[in-house]
Amino acid sequence: MAVRRSADPETIRRLRSRTDVLTAAAMRRLDNDVAWYRLLPADDRSWIGLVAASGITTFIDWYENPAPTTYNAAEIFRAAPPELIRSISLQHTLALVRIVVEIVEEHTEDIATPARATQLREAVLVYSREVAFSAAEVYARAAEARGAWDARMEALAVDALLRGDDEGLRSRVSALGWSGAGRVLTMVGTVEGPVDEGTAADLRRAARRTAADALVGIHGTRVIVVLGGQGDLRRSAEALLPRLSAGPVVLGPEVEDVTLAGRSARIALAGLSAARGWPDAPRPAPAADLLPERALAGDLEARAALREVHETLATASGPLVETLAAYLESGRSLEAAARTLFVHPNTVRYRLRRIAQVSGWDAVDAREGFVLQVALVLGRLGPPSSTVS
Known part of the structure; x- marks a missing residue:
């Protein structure tokens, strides 16, 4: 900062005596020329009036004693609540500084003698520059604090989601701006x-x-990502794959609302724990495609889903369970299964198509045949016993 002559005591006295006049002029300018100011709530407009008065007062203090602390924007905003920084942007703050500068410049001839007017104008310009830089620092710190708060709130929201705490989840995602569309x-x-x-x-x-x-x-080392929106969410998830490690990535089932995402996340986590049982799993892999690994790892929900597949086949018309068992247990040979069942191979082929239609899994496919084989075993075992002998 350039060295300037000491301030004239008479100029300082006149500045202090006109503080209210300068503040009122700045507020009139804001009300007449600045649309965003007129749209603010009355409380925020009142706080901005205090900030403008504080800005003029600190300018006078700095003009009398140009120390760094007297142009710190944090001191200027101290009169207002921290929430004001969320109500007005940095751009709006700089516009406020510019208006205050213009008002002081317009009153320079009335405040300072002709010999001191140029010095006062230069001081106003230097001060406004320093305040602008300081204001940017204030907003940067506020953004950093907001980011830390958001990260903490986000962590709590994910924890509530995994625990099934719907009320806690709703309040936290609302605070984070979750649209729910x-x-x-x-x-x-x-x-x-x-x-x-x-x-x-x-x-x-x-x-x-x-x-x-x-x-x-x-x-x-586990990352849980919950995505919401009306687009292709799977494609959105795939776009994040480069930011994860090379290990397995699992997708839970899509749900209608974020409060239902807890079950989806738990299913996906069960799939992630069991994914090492399928080294060639796609990336990402739907948790439903990992049903056999999840069931073998002890996932009760996966076991129930596979038993349901067996039950669906058992209650369908035709000997589908018997045909599936013969086909899988004969090395997936149509001819061998046909001999076991005493039918033509085309009959076996037809029944396998029926199995795919009824269950959604194709026994001819190597992977899907494995899913059906585990379902067959679990169906034979029946539901888990409630007692241990």
């Missing part, structure tokens, strides 16, 4: 090593760029 998809994966704040923030930004709504929770 469209369906919801959950994706889980892993990251290598501990995740620092920068990596977590980068993942959150990427998630919000891919979907209208997004939540990210990080539990150790």
